[in-house]
Amino acid sequence: MAEECDGGGALAGLRGFVRAAVVSAASDWDRAGMLPEGILAELGRRGWLASFLEPAEGGVGLDMVAYGRLHEELGCGCSSLRCAVTAHDMVAVAVRRWGEVGQRQRWLSRLARGEVVGAFALSESGAGSDVSAMRTVARREGDRFVLDGKKRWVTNGLRAGVFLVFARTAEGAGAFLVPRDTPGLTLSPMEPLLGTRAVGISEVTFEGCRLAPEALVGGVRAGLRFVLPAALALGRYAIACGCLGMARACLDAAIEHAGRPSASGVSLSSHQLVCRMIARMVAGVRAAGLLCRACGASLEAGAPGSVPEAALAKYFASGVAREVTADAVQIFGGEGCLQGNIVERFFRDAKVMEIIEGANEVLELVIARHGIHEYLAMAGGEGRD
């Protein structure tokens, strides 16, 4: 990580922390299917949760490029931990961007300190890519809302203190902040995952959960149009950077492995076909890095194009991560198939990245439309933003 991108000092010690406290433990977390208690609070103490919040809001004021670096470094160590931070931060960004003053005061600094863990509850059985099929409802009862439904695939669900829940209302789709201790909210762990096994994924059921009026974020029709895309832009960018991190870690591991002389004194890197894999990995990592930085700069500038750019970065970097992790397993051979080898873990994690936060096929639609819009802007005499 370039020192000039250390977020004005806020990322000092990050690489050492990841090496000492994350890389060495990530396989155990993966096997246990759970991050250790207190790891998010530890990140919070270091300023690495909701780190884009300004100091007055409880954060360290990271700019978006440095924020990407944070996710890249965490991604180098453990995708589960990086995913947990991403989901948590998506709640924080939604509250920061569209929350009322009271909501911001109640939640932001606690989220930044890791005193409360955030979870993002959108997906349902049969309503993942197609959010319009969402069945969870929030009925008005006087000045309150009553929430009924079931969410699946909730990252951090088992540890969360607050859920950002998307639900239909009579007027449109809303987003609601639902504290974990709300009567009628129950959690059940999901089956073990292919990858990112330690994210504490769960189903969350809401049965007659009575929500205070101040649970609603951004208004009763703002959920899918405003709250969700603001959170997704950050989340997709964070995933892209996390994918870059895991690809970089696998590239380093593969180069190190390929450079070792075998018993006969020949290293794998002396084979041209192995070099071809390494060349593709290097090219992918470089290109993904450039897209991530460009996306970070665009988000920092508040450019309208930053929203589709985040989809593009996630799409491309997750594809690179899948290819690079698969090539790394190939270069390691049998050893790459063993549990406990980081390339084996990242290989499983990478596949998940092509599905979450918008399956890559769905993102292709977003990217194609963005390309068309940019073309039309250029043809109309405007520049790109």
Next chain:
Amino acid sequence: MTRAVEGDCDPRSAIRAFLRRFIAQPIGDGDDIFNLGHVDSLFAIQLVLFLEREFAIKVENRDLDLDNFRSVEMMAAFIGKKRGVAH
């Protein structure tokens, strides 16, 4: 893209130029762009970012009423209101 300078009196042409990227067919200043059926789920947030950057305003949660963004006219009125300038 050149930005409209704060205080520029008529924001309509910049808004029209932005919308032309998303909506291929000609639209009138009074047309409801959300009802034309040509905008996707990421359009509204991009529109908000555009208005904020282009006109140096901050769209707040209490502004998230689609009536502020439905048409070129309504957006121009909204910007005027935010800037405290009557159009």
